Amino acid sequence: ETGVTQTPRHLVMGMTNKKSLKCEQHLGHNAMYWYKQSAKKPLELMFVYNFKEQTENNSVPSRFSPECPNSSHLFLHLHTLQPEDSALYLCASSQGGNGELFFGEGSRLTVL
Amino acid sequence: AQSVSQHNHHVILSEAASLELGCNYSYGGTVNLFWYVQYPGQHLQLLLKYFSGDPLVKGIKGFEAEFIKSKFSFNLRKPSVQWSDTAEYFCAVNYNTDKLIFGTGTRLQVFP
Numbered sequence: 655e656t657g658v659t660q661t662p663r664h665l666v667m668g669m670t671n672k673k674s675l676k677c678e679q680h681l682g683h684n685a686m687y688w689y690k691q692s693a694k695k696p697l698e699l700m701f702v703y704n705f706k707e708q709t710e711n712n713s714v715p716s717r718f719s720p721e722c723p724n725s726s727h728l729f730l731h732l733h734t735l736q737p738e739d740s741a742l743y744l745c746a747s748s749q750g751g752n753g754e755l756f757f758g759e760g761s762r763l764t765v766l
Numbered sequence: 767a768q769s770v771s772q773h774n775h776h777v778i779l780s781e782a783a784s785l786e787l788g789c790n791y792s793y794g795g796t797v798n799l800f801w802y803v804q805y806p807g808q809h810l811q812l813l814l815k816y817f818s819g820d821p822l823v824k825g826i827k828g829f830e831a832e833f834i835k836s837k838f839s840f841n842l843r844k845p846s847v848q849w850s851d852t853a854e855y856f857c858a859v860n861y862n863t864d865k866l867i868f869g870t871g872t873r874l875q876v877f878p
Contacts, residue, residue, distance in 0.1 A: 658809075685864055696770070697856065697868040704864055744810065752817065753798045753860025757810040 657681040658758035660745050666764045667735065675730040675761045677745030683756070684749060686728040688720060691742040691760065703728060704751075735765045768794050770859050772869035779847050779876050787842040787872050789857030798860040799840040801831055802868075805853045813855070816840065827851070852876045 658679045667673050679686060688700040702710035703722040717739075719731040728745055742762050746755040773788040791797065801813040814825025821833040831842045840857060857869040 687866075689868075694775075694870065696870045699865055699867070702864055709864060746810075748864070751864045753800065753858070753864075753866045754812065754815060755810075755866055756812075757802075759809040 658745055658747055658756055660743075660758035660761050662761060663759065664762045664764075666766065667732070668766050669735060669737070671735075672731070672733040674732065675743055675745075675763075677728040677730075677758055679726055679728075679745075679747040679756070679758075681747055681756060682749070683747035684725050685747060685751065686722060686725070687746040687748070687755065688728065688730055689744040689746065691744055697744070700730075732763070735763075737765050739763065740765045768792055768859070768861050768867055770857055770867050770869040772855075772857050772872050774872045775870065776873045777875070779874070781849055781876055781878050782846045783876075785842070785844040785847050785851075785874070787855055787857075787874075789840045789842065789869060791838050791840070791857075791859040791867075793838060794859075794861040796862050798862070799831070799833060800858040800860070800866070801825065801829070801840075801842050802856045802858060803853050804856070804871075810856065813842070847874075847876050849876050849878050 661676045685704045690698045700714045701720045721729040742760040744760045745758040748755045769792045771790045799816040802810045803813045804810045816823045816833045824830045854871045856871045
């Protein structure tokens with residue numbers, strides 16, 4: 655149990671599908687993050703939310719759409735993805751902005 | 767640009783061997799430094815961190831890291847590795863913002 659729960663753990667979707675990834679943190683943190691983890695590449699920061707406000711959008715294509723309804727929940731809405739979007743999507747949370755992140759187990763996405 | 771470099775992509779050791787994994791970051795003033803570990807099939811978890819004070823920091827499972835400001839380095843060490851240390855290790859840097867920038871990771875394999 656990490657305190658950060660991601661669902662689903664695995665997702666297979668076609669390029670025309672619309673799906674969503676969900677993240678919930680039980681740590682009382684005020685910031686939440688989406689990272690993309692691909693083989694042989696650094697973890698790529700996608701989005702940052704601080705007190706429900708988006709503070710970072712790291713030039714992510716619009717086919718990825720984040721939503722943060724409150725400090726405990728974070729979604730990543732997916733539509734018309736490409737095969738190169740296949741990766742492990744990691745959610746994290748933090749408190750205090752010092753960079754110490756707590757990660758979920760990730761959602762493994764495969765785009766066919 | 768802010769970046770983190772990990773020099774070793776894949777390290778193979780026998781049990782009881784000593785380990786040192788290199789990490790360098792680009793200059794950016796005050797930094798917070800981290801090493802995260804990802805065991806096979808598990809989530810990313812914090813191994814150790816440096817915010818200030820003694821530049822030699824000790825983490826879990828016998829790991830330590832030394833911050834050398836003049837070299838912009840934060841190398842990870844363990845005097846005697848175990849088979850259970852087989853994992854991927856990520857160096858990460860926070861440049862006093864709410865973002866954490868990761869290196870590409872080093873895959874460590876320890877053979878009995």
